[in-house]
Amino acid sequence: MILIKRASDLHKHIASGRKQAGNVGFVPTMGALHEGHLSLIEASQKENGLTVCSIFVNPTQFNDPKDYEKYPVTMDKDIALLEEQGVDILFYPYVEEIYPNGLKDLGHYDLGYLETILEGKYRPGHFQGVCQVVHRLLEIVQPNNLYMGQKDYQQCMVVKRLLELTGLPIELHTCPTLREPDGLAMSSRNMRLHPEERQRAVEISRTLAAIGKEVIPGDLVKLSLWAEQELSRKGFKVDYVAIASALDLRLVDNWDGKEPLVTLAAAFLNEVRLIDNMLVPLRNE
Numbered sequence: 001m002i003l004i005k006r007a008s009d010l011h012k013h014i015a016s017g018r019k020q021a022g023n024v025g026f027v028p029t030m031g032a033l034h035e036g037h038l039s040l041i042e043a044s045q046k047e048n049g050l051t052v053c054s055i056f057v058n059p060t061q062f063n064d065p066k067d068y069e070k071y072p073v074t075m076d077k078d079i080a081l082l083e084e085q086g087v088d089i090l091f092y093p094y095v096e097e098i099y100p101n102g103l104k105d106l107g108h109y110d111l112g113y114l115e116t117i118l119e120g121k122y123r124p125g126h127f128q129g130v131c132q133v134v135h136r137l138l139e140i141v142q143p144n145n146l147y148m149g150q151k152d153y154q155q156c157m158v159v160k161r162l163l164e165l166t167g168l169p170i171e172l173h174t175c176p177t178l179r180e181p182d183g184l185a186m187s188s189r190n191m192r193l194h195p196e197e198r199q200r201a202v203e204i205s206r207t208l209a210a211i212g213k214e215v216i217p218g219d220l221v222k223l224s225l226w227a228e229q230e231l232s233r234k235g236f237k238v239d240y241v242a243i244a245s246a247l248d249l250r251l252v253d254n255w256d257g258k259e260p261l262v263t264l265a266a267a268f269l270n271e272v273r274l275i276d277n278m279l280v281p282l283r284n285e
């Protein structure tokens with residue numbers, strides 16, 4: 001694996017590698033890697049001759065400075081995992097490589113409705129930060145294929161919108177969420193949970209799965225309120241539990257029984273904010 005810190009060096013390596021490799025696949029990360037990230041890398045390796053992974057904890061996407069400070073950094077372990085996985089290039093830039101003109105006056109992206117709901121509502125500015133870094137990384141790497149996890153469902157929609165806005169000829173692949181044996185969605189933030197919190201964290205995925213089983217056509221408001229109360233009762237500080245269209249994330253209060261649905265939740269266990277989502281399987285009646 002080649003380790004690169006400078007955008008100009010990465011550019012050169014990819015330009016020469018691309019001739020031989022054909023397609024380039026890209027997996028952007030903020031490090032603290034787990035099996036979920038490795039599954040994105042595997043997907044890229046199957047479909048591309050060259051796989052580039054980046055590790056960059058992007059300051060502009062943290063609306064809470066404490067969250068940024070406490071974001072887990074496990075660089076040596078990450079490098080070992082990526083080596084073992086056979087990644088071709090790891091790009092782990094300095095902040096100045098990504099934002100050469102500083103952190104002020106960065107681009108603004110018209111994300112419309114997506115920025116006003118769920119993560120957009122509870123983490124103001126977060127998705128602008130995601131777009132700023134992903135846009136810059138895509139310009140540097142110029143991949144054919146981009147791999148991101150369904151765990152960040154809304155982020156995937158935002159990046160799809162970013163690709164539309166910028167016209168970059170890149171295909172976004174949204175890969176399934178990997179879960180721990182008890183159902184907890186894999187996440188770098190899980191590392192920050194104390195053992196007792198880790199045990200309780202699984203309640204988020206259990207609650208989302210319960211909604212998926214209970215949902216029937218008609219009013220859905222009661223069901224999401226019930227789910228919020230369940231999580232609060234179990235000691236979470238809930239930002240939201242929502243049932244939305246899987247196609248465009250429009251919140252669905254009254255379901256026609258046909259529209260594909262996704263359930264989403266965000267809740268704190270003490271200091272750690274966890275998110276998860278599940279597609280609701282359609283039943284043939």
Ligand code: PAF
Pocket residue numbers: 028029030056058061130133134152155
């Ligand atoms: O999902 C993440 O880890 C980050 O939001 C991303 C896409 C790497 C941008 O910093």
